Amino acid sequence: MRYENLSKAELTILLTELEANYAEAAGKGLKLDMSRGKPSPEQLDLSNGLFDAGKNYVSEDGTDCRNYGGLTGIMEAQNLFAEFMDVPAENVIINGNSSLTVMYDMISRSMTHGVMENPPWCRLEKIKFLCPVPGYDRHFSITEHFGIELIPVPMTETGPAMDIVEKLVSEDASVKGIWCVPKYSNPQGISYSDETVRRFAALQPAAADFRIYWDNAYSVHHFDEEDHDEILNLFHECEKAGHPDLIYIFCSFSKISFAGASISATIASEANLDFIKRLMVPQTIGPDKLNMLRHIDFFGNMAGVKAHMKKHAAILWPKFALVLDKLAQGIGGLGIGTWITPKGGYFISFEAMPGCAKAIIALCKGAGVTMTDAGATYPYRLDPNDSNIRIAPSFPTADELGQAMDLFVLCVKLASVRKLLADV
Ligand code: PLP
Numbered sequence: 170m171r172y173e174n175l176s177k178a179e180l181t182i183l184l185t186e187l188e189a190n191y192a193e194a195a196g197k198g199l200k201l202d203m204s205r206g207k208p209s210p211e212q213l214d215l216s217n218g219l220f221d222a223g224k225n226y227v228s229e230d231g232t233d234c235r236n237y238g239g240l241t242g243i244m245e246a247q248n249l250f251a252e253f254m255d256v257p258a259e260n261v262i263i264n265g266n267s268s269l270t271v272m273y274d275m276i277s278r279s280m281t282h283g284v285m286e287n288p289p290w291c292r293l294e295k296i297k298f299l300c301p302v303p304g305y306d307r308h309f310s311i312t313e314h315f316g317i318e319l320i321p322v323p324m325t326e327t328g329p330a331m332d333i334v335e336k337l338v339s340e341d342a343s344v345k346g347i348w349c350v351p352k353y354s355n356p357q358g359i360s361y362s363d364e365t366v367r368r369f370a371a372l373q374p375a376a377a378d379f380r381i382y383w384d385n386a387y388s389v390h391h392f393d394e395e396d397h398d399e400i401l402n403l404f405h406e407c408e409k410a411g412h413p414d415l416i417y418i419f420c421s422f423s424k425i426s427f428a429g430a431s432i433s434a435t436i437a438s439e440a441n442l443d444f445i446k447r448l449m450v451p452q453t454i455g456p457d458k459l460n461m462l463r464h465i466d467f468f469g470n471m472a473g474v475k476a477h478m479k480k481h482a483a484i485l486w487p488k489f490a491l492v493l494d495k496l497a498q499g500i501g502g503l504g505i506g507t508w509i510t511p512k513g514g515y516f517i518s519f520e521a522m523p524g525c526a527k528a529i530i531a532l533c534k535g536a537g538v539t540m541t542d543a544g545a546t547y548p549y550r551l552d553p554n555d556s557n558i559r560i561a562p563s564f565p566t567a568d569e570l571g572q573a574m575d576l577f578v579l580c581v582k583l584a585s586v587r588k589l590l591a592d593v
Contacts, residue, residue, distance in 0.1 A: 171504035172585055177593050180586055187583040191536065194576050199537030201573045206355070206515045206541075206561040207428050208481075215480050216426040216467070223463030234458035240449055242432075246461040250434040252471045254385065254420060256404045261436050262445070265456045268421040268433035272382060273311050275417060275435075278448045279345070280315050284378035285414075285444050290317075290345065299337060299347035301329040303518060303546030303557045305355040308348040308384070319548030320344070324354070328361035331368045342375040346382050352400050353387035356546055356559040357518040358511020360398035370406035372415065380441075381416045389478045390424060391513035392486040398512050404436065413438040422464060424515065425474060425481075432461050488562040491570055492517055499578030505585035517560040518546075525584045526555045532580035538573045 175183065226234045228243040241247065242263025251258035264271045283289040290296045298312045302321040309319055320337065323330045329349070337344050349369075351361045361369075369381055383403055391397030407415050414437075421433035435445065468474050493510055496519070500506050507520045521529055526543035533540050541559040544550040560577075562570055 171502070172582075172589055173504055175589075177590065180590050180593075184583075184586045184590060187579065187586060190579055191532065191583055194579060195536040197537070199572060199576065201537060201565060201569050202539045203533075203561060203565060203570075203573045203577075204539050204541040205564045206559075207564055208424060209484065209564050209566075212481055212484050212563070213427060215477065215484075219426060219463050219467050222466035223459060225466070226459060226462065228458065228462060232458070234462050237454040239455045239458050240446060240453070242434075242456055243458050243461050243465075245465045246432060249465060249468070249470065249474075250420070250436070253388070253474065254404070254418060254434070254436055255402050256418070256436050260404070260439065260442065261434050262442060262449075263456060263461060264433045264435060266421075266430055266433065266460070267423065268384065268386065268419040269307055269311075271433055271435055272308070272384065272419055274452075275382070275445075276311055276315055276317075276346075278445075279378070282448055284345075284380065285440065287376075287378035290315075290378075293343070295343045297337075297341065297344045299329070299334060299344060300548045301348065301354075302548070303356055303552075303559070304348060305350055305384070306545045306550075308350075308382070309548045312346075312348075313549065317345075318343075321548055322347075324357060324359060326359060328359065328365035331365055335368065335372065338372050338374045338379060340375060344374070345376055345378055346380050348382050348384065350384050350386060351403070352385060352398060353390055353511055353514025355386070355514065356516035356557075357509050358514045358516060359509065360400050360512075363401045366401035366403050366406055367410075369403060370410040370412060370415070372412070374415075379415070383416050383418045385418055385420045386424070387514045388420060389474060390481070390515070391478075392482045392489065393512065394479065394482075396512060407438075414441055417441065425477065426464060426467070430460070432456075432464055485563060488565075488567060488570055489517065491567060492560055492562045492574055495571070495574035495578055499575075500581055503582070503585075506581055515561065515563055517562065519558040519560055519581075521556045521558060521581060522585050522588060523554045523556050525581070525588050526552060526558050528584040528587070529558060529577070529580045532584055533573075533577060536576055536580070538576050540577070 246263045247258045247261045250261045280290045297318045299322050300319045301324050418436035422431035530540050530543045544552045
């Protein structure tokens with residue numbers, strides 16, 4: 170029975186029942202953290218072989234990886250990432266442990282030195298960035314940190330609303346970029362359709378220094394080998410459309426090997442990379458090549474990576490299935506929330522009734538379960554509908570997850586009934 174169809178008297182009886190259940194749950198003394206979208210220790214254990222890998226410190230071309238140098242990384246790592254992202258190896262730079270750091274650097278350099286021959290952004294009156302919502306909080310934080318105005322663009326089932334993107338990008342020269350997580354997006358798990366990718370490649374920006382920030386963080390992170398998403402390759406689509414300079418692609422092995430201790434890459438056109446490399450020279454003598462060697466030694470090639478990801482999926486999917494099952498059993502058919510079943514990635518995105526997300530998170534916290542803050546998936550942490558909640562199933566154990574989800578379901582019901590009664 171949908172809650173909205175209940176009478177005031179029925180809602181009041183339900184409220185009393187739910188409040189009693191909540192008081193009982195709060196008395197259990199739970200202390201669980203559901204906010205961390207990071208791999209579990211069991212997943213990290215899968216890569217412990219890295220500790221024994223890479224005893225050889227000489228790369229294929231004879232470079233002594235113990236020493237300085239090699240601004241763009243070792244050749245075999247470039248080849249692996251070229252295969253990973255299906256791009257030519259000469260378009261790949263291998264960076265340090267975190268792709269997010271590279272994204273930060275890219276914005277920082279654009280502020281101080283501009284993009285290619287264009288003026289530094291810090292000299293311009295206003296800079297804007299498009300932020301598909303709900304989206305990844307850390308993307309938004311980087312641009313917010315530099316005083317860039319964040320413009321939310323709604324996500325659809327096929328990616329960002331492209332009519333809006335095209336209009337803003339083509340009409341406003343102060344729009345300099347858009348954050349994209351094209352596959353198994355954070356937090357909805359949406360993969361961009363072929364049409365969306367083609368429309369990105371065909372963009373006609375008003376600003377010559379507009380770039381698409383294509384953060385392909387979850388490209389091989391599916392749950393089922395037989396049923397997973399494939400996205401069109403934006404690098405090739407941009408070349409075909411005659412816009413090779415339109416994109417920066419970012420990716421890393423953070424959620425393949427060790428989160429925060431892996432290797433990352435920047436992929437871009439030759440012209441973009443030439444410019445980026447010039448700005449990297451004063452910044453670093455080179456990245457950690459030994460860690461690259463360790464990764465090559467451990468994974469070998471993409472076949473090795475894919476085999477490894479199957480092991481991650483075997484750990485992750487049961488946790489996602491548990492969350493989806495708890496939502497379906499507890500909330501399905503009540504009309505008080507919707508969610509998307511992702512085929513990969515790290516999150517489940519829950520849409521509560523408008524005006525309920527903050528209340529749900531507060532209720533969960535009051536009974537010992539920390540969820541990602543309401544609003545975190547929106548620029549400036551402002552969800553205009555106060556409805557989106559990011560669920561991160563990866564880190565807790567199945568037992569913890571079950572307890573946390575039981576409480577979450579209860580809190581969604583309680584907050585929804587309170588809201589409906591307040592609106593009567
Ligand atoms: N990009 C997205 C979309 C993410 O969700 C995350 C981590 O959650 C990152 C990047 C972090 O990547 P890295 O560890 O390479 O900095």
